[in-house]
Amino acid sequence: MNKQAPNTLTAVLAIALLLSIAATTYSIGRMSAIAPFTGAATTTPTGVANVTVPSKTYISLPVQYIDFGELDVGLSNDTSDNSPPPFVLQNDGTVNVNVTIGATDMFSGTGGANPSLYYQFKSNENEAGSVLNTTTDLITAYTYMPATGSPAKVVSRLRFPTAYDSVKVHINVTVPLDEAAGGKTSTVTFTATQA
Numbered sequence: 001m002n003k004q005a006p007n008t009l010t011a012v013l014a015i016a017l018l019l020s021i022a023a024t025t026y027s028i029g030r031m032s033a034i035a036p037f038t039g040a041a042t043t044t045p046t047g048v049a050n051v052t053v054p055s056k057t058y059i060s061l062p063v064q065y066i067d068f069g070e071l072d073v074g075l076s077n078d079t080s081d082n083s084p085p086p087f088v089l090q091n092d093g094t095v096n097v098n099v100t101i102g103a104t105d106m107f108s109g110t111g112g113a114n115p116s117l118y119y120q121f122k123s124n125e126n127e128a129g130s131v132l133n134t135t136t137d138l139i140t141a142y143t144y145m146p147a148t149g150s151p152a153k154v155v156s157r158l159r160f161p162t163a164y165d166s167v168k169v170h171i172n173v174t175v176p177l178d179e180a181a182g183g184k185t186s187t188v189t190f191t192a193t194q195a
Contacts, residue, residue, distance in 0.1 A: 053094055054094065055093075055095045056095065057194050058091075058092045058093040059090060059092060059097060059099060061190070062090055064087065066084050066087065068173060073175045076174040076175075077172075077173060078142070078171065079172075080170055086168040087168065088126055088167075088168055088169075089158070089166060089168075089190060090165055090166040091158045091160045091165040091192075092165070094160055095195065096132075096158060096194070097157075097194060097195055098155070098157065098158070098193050098194075099154050099155045099158060100152060100153055100154060100190070101121055101145070101146065101152060101153075101169065101189070102147060102149065102150065102188075102191075103145050106119045106185075106186040107176050107179050107184060108180065109175075109177065109178040109180070111176060112179065114144070114146060115144030116144060116145075117144065118173065119173055119174075120145055120171070120172040121154065121170065121171055122139050122140060122169075123139050123155050123168065123170070124138055124170070125138070125168075127165065127166055128164060129163075130158060130159055130166055130167050131155060131158055131159065131167070136156065137155060137158075138156075142170075142172045145188075148189055151189070151191060154190065155169075156195065158195075169190075
């Protein structure tokens with residue numbers, strides 16, 4: 001037997017093994033470019049989407065007109081019983097708001113100019129959760145209506161989410177004993193600022 005035969009056989013096997021490994025590596029590289037293998041190491045890139053919602057202070061009055069009808073001198077009426085319905089003040093913005101109220105005079109009789117006991121307001125939630133604290137954010141007792149130039153708080157921290165974004169603003173009027181006959185009108189102004 002020839003002594004070179006085992007050495008030649010070992011060399012041929014080594015070359016065949018190297019060629020096989022090289023061919024397999026090349027084939028796997030080509031296949032993973034076409035269809036990646038499951039379980040192979042991969043990267044997971046991420047992206048970022050961004051949007052900015054601006055702060056908007058915007059209120060509306062879905063109920064903006066109150067008609068007390070006829071009322072004799074010395075008599076009172078208010079909106080607490082929803083007859084007539086009160087103002088409904090709604091936050092349509094994107095931030096909580098503080099709102100003030102002021103109005104032109106309703107009456108011209110003695111003591112009828114604002115503020116007076118003849119023209120008053122108060123507030124309460126129209127939807128539960130509309131304010132952060134019902135004790136401090138609402139005016140729950142009738143309060144003299146301020147003049148337009150000297151507004152007063154009607155609600156603080158009125159929330160903006162649609163499910164709870166409105167309050168009722170009730171009005172109470174009493175006709176002064178010396179008020180002249182005729183229609184009486186007052187323009188009520190609500191002003192909102194970011195809370």
